[in-house]
Structure formats: structure tokens, C-alpha cells
Amino acid sequence: MSSDPAKPAVRVMGVLNMTPDSFSDGGALAGVEAGLARARAMVAAGADILDVGGESTRPGAAPVPAEAEIARVVPLIQAIRAGNPVPISIDTMKPEVARAAVAAGAAIWNDVAALRAPGALEAAAELGCEVVLMHMQGEPGSMQQEPRYGDVVAEVADFLAARAQAAIAAGVARERIWLDPGIGFGKHMIRHNLPLLAGLSRIVDLGFPVLLGASRKSFIGALDEGAPPDARLGGSIAAALAGAAAGVAAVRVHDVRETVQALRVWQAIAAAGT
Secondary structure, eight states: OOSSTTSOSSEEEEEEEOOSOOTTTTTSOOSHHHHHHHHHHHHHHTOSEEEEESSOOSTTOOOOOHHHHHHHHHHHHHHHHHHOOOOEEEEOSOHHHHHHHHHHTOOEEEETTTTOSTTHHHHHHHHOOEEEEEOOSSOTTTTTSSOOOSSHHHHHHHHHHHHHHHHHHHTOOGGGEEEEOOTTSSSOTTTTHHHHHHTHHHHHTTSSOBEEOOTTOHHHHHHTTTOOGGGOHHHHHHHHHHHHHHTOSEEEESOHHHHHHHHHHHHHHHHHTO
16 A cells, blocks of 8 residues: 555556557657657556556567567657656567666566566576566467456466466576466457456456556457547546455556546545445
8 A cells, every 4th residue: 555645556557658559659759859748648557567668469460570679669768767667568579679778777577468478488497577467368479369268367367376486496586576367468359358358357366456448448449339549538537546445556548637536536436434
């Protein structure tokens, strides 16, 4: 719990997509100056962490060469770090990108592949940074082609527990590991994402801090007559509050100010009833 009663206990991670093809805001941040301005605005709005990504992981996305990804993210990370102490996360599947980002000032490696790339476990142990291990069935290019589960919550929990143990065995400190259930990554919009959100406490019960990334995801549009990504704020906040109720440690969001306000009010109501 935060020592400041007005500050939400759940940390808010702001999304900075330095990609031309992100599902939500592709191409919105063209260059370091635009990215830095967005970063400053997010910090002013209450972001606790900034998550910088240089490769889209939307369904059907094509891979990006490591050199191009590094060129997109490292200058922005350096610019942010030069003027603000806010923790920076690098959203990448590639060990070489993670190394470059950490050298530039990132402190967290947010990996949608859960350190399954060749050399990723070793790189995470060497870097000594915090790591987010996310569940994804398949890979971004094909993950939404008929994903199948028996019990989605149990299967996701088992996968994440196994990846955490693999990371620990490779030398990553247990206290530096986060888990992410991977909403929208290799999951049917309704059949899998909703039960997984409803069962978040089972992921939390694994004993690691949990990051929830449900902001603007397709399941919200599926529940609201096909609302486009930029019209999914209400659903994104609803998912963030569900995560907070389940005990997640942080939420990854596009709309920082609105999410911080919702969490602050939710927390104040809960405190008033105790």
C-alpha cells in the first residue's frame, strides 16, 4: 500500500509505442520529441512506470529487426532518463534490444515471450533488472488463429509458474520477477479473456507481483458493438478496477490520467468502508 493515501496502491504503467503499426495508436509518436512530450505528460498525469516499445505485438504483426527496434527505443529512453527518474520498462522479446535499453537507462524488461527467445534467460540474469513474464499462446503473427484451452486460467497459471521457475533457475532473483496473464495474446476475445480476468486472483496467488494489460483490448470492442480502440476507455477502466480488486500490482494503460483517477476513487471508497 502506498504511504500517500491519495495515491493508488496499484501502480500505473503508461504505454509509449514507438511503432508505426501498434493496434491502438500506431504512428502517433513519430520521433523522440513526440515520445518525450508524451512521456512527460504521462508522468504528470500520475504514471509510475513508462513502458517503451519499438515492435508491435498486435495480432498479425510482422517481426522487426533488432537494429530497427533499438533505433526506435534507445534515443527515447535516453531522453526520458536524462530528465526524469521515473522507472522505464522496455517492451521487447529480443535479448539484444533489452541489453541496449537497460544500458540506456531502462530498469524493467517486459517480455511478452516470457524469456523464451534464445539467450533471453541468460540475458535477464546478467542484466539483473526486473522482468515481466507474460503468457502468450503462439506468436504475434498467428496467435489469434483459433486459440484453444481446456481451462484457460489453470493453463495460464501453470505456464507462468513454470516460466518463473525457469527464470529463477537461470539466475534471475525471485523478487525481480513479475507475471502477466497476457490478455488478448493468443486468447479468444470473449471465451478466454473474460474468464481469465475473472480468475486473476489465481494468478496473484502464485506469489509474484502481477501486471495486467487490458487497456483498449479487442474484447472491449466485442462487448460494445465493435467500438474502435480509442473509444474503449470505459471498458479499460472497468478491467483495471477488476484487476485492482483481484490484487494485481500494476496496470499497463494508454489513458493514464483517467485510470489514476478511477483507482484513486475506488481505493478511497474501499478505505471508507473499513
